[in-house]
Amino acid sequence: MNNPEILVIDDEQQICRLLAITLESNDYKVHIANSSREGIIAAAQYSPELIILDIGLPDESGHETLTKLRSWFNKPIIVLSVLHDELNIVKALDNGANDYLVKPFRTGELLARMRSALRNTLVNDESSIINCEGLVIDLAGRSVRKDGEYIKLTATEFTLLSVLANNEGKILTHQFLLRHIWGPGYIGQSQYLRVFIAQLRKKIEKDPNQPELLITAFGIGYRFVCNP
Template sequence: MSTVLIVDDERPLLRALEINFRAHGYTVITAADGATALKTAARTPADIIILDLGLPDIDGMDVIRGLRGWTSTPIIVLSARHSSREKVQALDAGANDYVTKPFIIDELLARVRAASRARAQSPDLPEVKTAHFTVDLANQVARRGTENVRLTPTEWNILELLARNPGRLVSQQEILAHVWGNAYASESQYLRVYIGQLRRKLEPDPAHPAHLITEPGRGYRFER
């Protein structure tokens, strides 16, 4: 029995999809925003992800990029955005298919079956590895070798966001809003303190970081 993760902030549609997929024998997991989707995908691996782009917290394009940092699970975009540019951007970001709303449920089910047949046989391990440490997204822990690194909840939240977006510049404002809320989006000094703490715990040479990279005046980048 395949597991499908459905991500949409339209509650009636989310419920309707859940009922239909369960009726066709799928195990269904749901999420109503991007942050929950990323955490759920790491903790409970799905065989297929159906993703709306217009989410309330994180743009669906960024959710796709975050997932593609560690998983090859097929992603089917289900969106009211009809433009060719949006479709191309979603496919370039890593989506496998794109279905526009309104849609016919039988067509969506057929697309899911096709994506399931094409899925690689080996399951993804929700871990992001560097030469010096591993970020275990499923178990919410960082390791150096076989030893767990003690991180505060705030340190973990920052590291998790960066690790889910390897190679991508994550702005200071995005990190601050994600960890502390929109009211703190200009408090960059908080971020500098915690990034420094993470480097001391994870980087082999904190003064010359290889993985938690600062882009001056812009944000931070996680390099593997």
């Protein structure tokens, strides 16, 4: 995959210029669209590998653009939002965004999110072993090793870890995790998640108070991060 094409849909010229410089210097090919309408046309025309979509667009809300794009576009979409407004972010994630960033964001962060979003689409063959900084998760064999040693996880802990690890880099919302692991009756019972995330951290993180693998997005959800 040389020079993957990226489509940026944002009406702020300065952000567009900055993203163009950053992405081009990281060997991406960049297309820019300044409105929802232009963006949808460009997405059809170039069929990019990834779309960066601003939620605040002049002609219509980015949420609508997202819904329209998602009716046929199945590559990753990363959403940009100005306010750290959990409701908006969760809505975008529910509508099919793969990830989000709040402006102002560091470009390093953006590039990392893009890499993992692109990786997600590349490794879709249910690779049953996930290897990450000394942590080896065998999804088929249902075992976890840390630095070669087997770690004992409860059934729920293992399910939670494997769902997160299988979606490496992708943010999974509280609702999504609760529904998939505990069932629809547990939606809203976020304290269950907190308990199991805390327990998992104690078992797999080097320092549970400075987590590097299981990252919290307060008010939104969790992501499993594996920095290669």
